[in-house]
Amino acid sequence: MTDTASPADEAGAEPAPLAPPAKADFGAWLAVAAGTIGAFMATLDISIVNSALPTIQGEIGASGTEGTWIATAYLVAEIIMIPLAGWLERLSGLRAFLLTMVGGFTLFSMLCGVSTSLPMMIVGRIGQGFTGGALIPTAMTIIATRLPPHQQPMGIAAFGLTAVTGPVLGPVVGGWLAENVSWHYAFFINLPIGVLLSCLLFFGLPPVRAQWHLLRQADWFGIAGIILFLGGLTIFLEEGEREQWFESSTIVAVFAMSMVGFVSLMIGQMLAERPVLRLSLLLDRQFGSVILMAMIVGAAVYGTSFIIPQFLSAIAGYNSLQSGQVVFLAGIPAAMLMPCIPWLIRSVDLRLLVITGLSLLALSCWLETDLTALSTGDVFAESQLIRGAGQTLAMMFLNQAALSSVPIELSRDAAGLFSTARNLGGSIALAGISVVQDQRMWFHQRRLEETISANSVIVQDYMNGQAASLGGMPTAFRALSGTIQTQALTLTYVDMFWMLTIGVIVVLPLTLLLRPLPKRRPLAEMAH
Incomplete structure (x- = not known):
């Protein structure tokens, strides 16, 4: 293969979007496989350390507060890279850009795996976030430029499956590796995948001449x-x-x-x-509505993925692997729905699909508002299966709505804004959870304590019985305090699920502002 350049390149202008071929060849499918695997690897690594975090903290000598930076560093770097990925890809060419990002992601993964201190680990996670953040949006560009329109729905389904299952599979993989092998392999696992990806990209994508002159216009x-x-x-x-x-x-x-x-x-x-980030697109009624819905969906998906393991650990006494298995239930309906995505794109109104997805997401959160201190992972089975279907429909078709609501030449900007909004919604949700947990925990503890009267005969009899069975009144008071804290924490988690439920319901009317997908508009025109 030889480098190619259009007349637009020679004149110093930005190249026009590449047109997809009439029929995908073997190399095109290699490239699509590389894009989807790369997106899977990047999304998997967002959450793979969550289950193993306590073990990692202990081995590198980090406190609980310091250890949160292992997760935060990746998220910060990724959210910065996502809107920059389109510009960097135009600058250096898709193949060179992705080969560089995959190589960097693999090297930074190895750095994380051999880390012996917190600063070393944070540098590795920042590098992972920057390079991994580029793999997610560019996967759609590969589908758009390497597959013809009639085959693009198959590529979309493959990409959607990996993008949705990556975050829910991460805690399971990380927990299993930490429990049965070593936490180091949560990072070393990326080495063979990175090598495979590099080979697929090298043979599946044609070289394109770099557009370094765009630096002058940056x-x-x-x-x-x-x-x-x-x-x-x-x-x-x-x-x-x-x-x-x-x-x-x-x-x-x-x-x-x-x-x-x-x-x-x-x-x-x-x-x-x-x-580099065209915020004027937010003034469009449909696109602005999609961005608001994407933020709420991101908040619901990332928020529940954080709350459920925390509840199971603090209330039900689950270990990291058991909690991860409960979270993974959401991936089952996602895997079942993905083969249907091409048919849904062609046959069902976009608005109906988004309404269905958001409604299922709200229902899944509402089902978790009746938690008690005796709840275990079994009570999340139904809601997780519903959530998996809801987040798949909402995410896939909100993304399509975002791309179809802007002119062809601005579709790359729309894709970057959409991904940024989704991740930003997740960050806002995690910050809100911290605030709600502190404030509502204190509130519920005070309300529960007010219901316990020291002069009540029932309370006195209960405490005397507890003292007799536990070996003294001080122990009985500690047990009562623990019971109050457990009940207050349970009520706090219920409050969080109520807030997520209401948040999703509030944005549901925005679906009325959406327009149907253009029937014959190729994804290449929308995503490039």
């Missing part, structure tokens, strides 16, 4: 703004509650950094001929 204010604003905002949301918000000088500095980034981003919107 929106440098916007690029700096994305790094400072999204990075600072994510850290602010993730760490704010733990650091007591503005009582911490670190949080004040991070907030100031994010505000400087926001100003820089706005300057880029006004001055750049082609902003």
